[in-house]
Structures are given as C-alpha cells and as structure tokens.
Amino acid sequence: MKHSDLRGILRYIPKFRRKIFVVSVDGGMVEDDNFGNLLMDVAVLRSLNIRVVLVHGAAAQIEKLATERGITPSNLDGAGITSEETLDVAVAASNQVTHELLEQLATHDLYAAHTNAVIAHPAGILKGVDQEFTGKVERIESDFLTTLLDNGIIPVVSPLGFDGEGATYRVNSDAVAYAVARELKAAKLVFVTDREGLVANGEIVRQIQASELRRLLKEEVSLFDPVQVSKAKFALQACLDGVPRVHIISGREKEGLLAEVFSNEGIGTLIFDNEYRQIRPATRRDVSSIMNFAMGSMENEELVERTHEGIEESIEDFHIYEIDANPVACVALHVYADDNCGELACLCVSNSHENRGIGTRLVQYVEQEARKKGLSRLLALSTQTFAFFRTKSGFTEAGVEVLPEERKASYEASGRNSRILVKELE
Secondary structure, eight states: OOHHHHHHHHHHHHHHTTOEEEEEEOHHHHTSTTHHHHHHHHHHHHHTTOEEEEEEOOHHHHHHHHHHHTOOOSOSSSSSOBOHHHHHHHHHHHHHHHHHHHHHHHHTTOOEEEOOOEEEEEOOEETTEEOBTBEEEEEEOHHHHHHHHHTTOEEEEOSEEEOTTSOEEEOOHHHHHHHHHHHTTOSEEEEEESSSSEEETTEEEOEEEHHHHHHHHHHOGGGBOGGGHHHHHHHHHHHHTTOSEEEEEETTSTTHHHHHHTSSSOSSEEEESSOOEEEEEOOGGGHHHHHHHHHHHHHTTSSOOOOHHHHHHTGGGEEEEEETTEEEEEEEEEEEGGGTEEEEEEEEEOGGGTTSSHHHHHHHHHHHHHHHTTOSEEEEEESSOHHHHHHHHOOEEEOGGGSOHHHHHHHHHHOOOOEEEEEEOO
C-alpha cells in the first residue's frame, strides 16, 4: 500500500470508528477470483474498529444447483414466484454460500455467525398470482445483530426469512440488505456486484442525490440497466430512511471496497440523501491542500507562482470545495475596494476530480460572493483557461485598462501576458 493510500485511510478512521457498514454481496461474486481480496478488505475494516454485517445473495448458485438437479427454477432473485421445489434449491444454495463465507472469513481470523435475524411473512397474492414461498421482510432482529457486533462477531445474513411457525421463505437479498442497514442505522450500505456501478443510459453514474434518483426511477426507469433496478430502488429507500451513503461497486476490483469507502472519488456509484459537497471559507489548516492543488498548475504556467507564506497571508480570500469534509478544489476572491471590483484567482481542482463541473460551480460561487459584497465587476486573468471563462462563465476579454492600478503594476511586472477577462455584475 502506498503512503498516500494510507494517509487517505487515516483521514477517515475517526469518522467511521465503531460505525456499522452493511456489505451486500451478490452470489455470483462469491465465486469470483477476487472474492478473497474482498474479504481481505473486510478484515481491514474490522482492524480499524468498523463493524461489518455481511449480507449475501444466491441467485447464481440457485441457477447452478437447479441445473445439476435437472429442474427449472421458478425465480432466481427472490423477487418473483418461489415454488416449493425452487425453495428447496434456494435453501441448499444459500447454505452453501454461507458456509463458504464462514470458511473464508476464518482464513482471515475473523469470527462470524450465520444468523436467522430476518423475520418474514409470505409475499402473498400479487396481481392475482400466489407468490408461494417468496417472502417479504417483516422485521430485522436488530438486538441480536447488535449483540454479535458488540462482541466482535460478523453477522452473516442469508437471503432467507423465517416466520414464527418455523416456515422458511426466499427473500430478495437487496431488500434484506436495505432492511438491515435501516434497522442498524448503518453509516454505509455497500452493494457488491459484477458491474462497475449503477448504469444509466449505458454510462456509469458516479454520484447521484437521492432526490434525483427518485425522479429518474419514477419518470425514466428504462434508463437503468434492468438487472440493477432493484438495487437502485433499495439504495434510494435506504437513503430516504436515514442511511447517509449507499454505494454500488464492482466486486472484481482489487482493494475495491477500501478504495470506495476511503477515497473521495471511489470506484463505483455513490447515492446520497443530503448534500455531501460544500464550499466553505478556507482556514490556515487548508494552506497545504491549496499548495498541492496549485502545484501542477504552477509548473504548467497556468497559475502565477505562489508560496505557502503568501497563501497563508491572504487565506481570508480563499474558499475550499470539499467532499465529505475532504478538500478537493479551491478558489480565491481578491477584493479591490477602491475600484469596487474583485478578482477570481487560484481556481484549482484536484486531478481526481477534474471534468466534474466543480470549476464551474466555484466560479458561480465567487460571483455570488462578489455580488454580496456589492462589487460591480469581476476580473479573471488567465494564460491557458481563458476559453473556459468565456464559454462556460460569461466573461468577455478586455484590455489592461480595466485593471485596478495596484493590480496593473503586478500584471506588467509578471511578464506573463495573461488574457484579461471581465464580467459586469450590475
């Protein structure tokens, strides 16, 4: 592991210590070559005092076992009719997956327990059709799961539910994972699949707010990869019911689980309810981050040279764009009160977050701040990104005469011959 990776993890530890992560693994991923690495990630989470609940599916194993027995299953994922014959296969397949999970967790010195914490009742008759042995989650025995977690034991929850009369039902693992995360007030729910993330219109959705996902599911459900609609719906419901972050990731990425939960950019899809991004005034603690953002641009002569001390002296002019409390971009607004104008400066976005609209949002933010201060004009000086200011932000090019006298002197002394752009605010 790189030192930079370790620093990234350490930044998150205080936030996640003693919190609960529900990790839901599709059955097909259990047989993937990378599954051992995924459980190694779980071991790392446990070593950091993060409590983990594992939920697993069994559709791939049901299909395989049904073929071996020469039968045609009535349903694979627990979302349709489950015949008695299919239930028998589902129980055998689910127990097989659970046993394999317990075996592999043992190789990482992790204690785990197979639970019967899902209380279910029959799904009943839907649209006139008896769903037979398909179940619906009634409740989760959260006290039971919490007791296991408090004793350092990983609960393993299968896609089977039980009622008070001893009957067993096949339940959808996505529904189980959602219910467990909701009842345990989990900090994260992670769906581990064979896709890179949530696919809409053939493209991976990297981040989406719950309100937007709800709109898309209601109005344009056909946008989504059909096999992922279930996860999209339960991810949405989890966010609406208090789970702060839901992730959909590929189980085939080495260290993928760690990369998703311990980095700003992640590897899959993040679904969130509240606004997890914000722009705030910079503090002296942000000076190093600002220097890191600006370093590459200074080397490429996009930005004028700045020093740590210089930034610290003018730190009140800077603003930070952060994601989950981690800085990823910055901008400055220098005010020239005598000329009633401001200069947008040091617009920098980290390499990992380029081309995501952050620069545009920071420009809009600075413009709002300039208006609040009663400024009549906003300036921007650029050697290489002037097209961005013209086409994306409504600036026009102007001559050196628009610069305040004190700024004109430093402009001429620099010899950079930057393009001068202006936007009238009145």
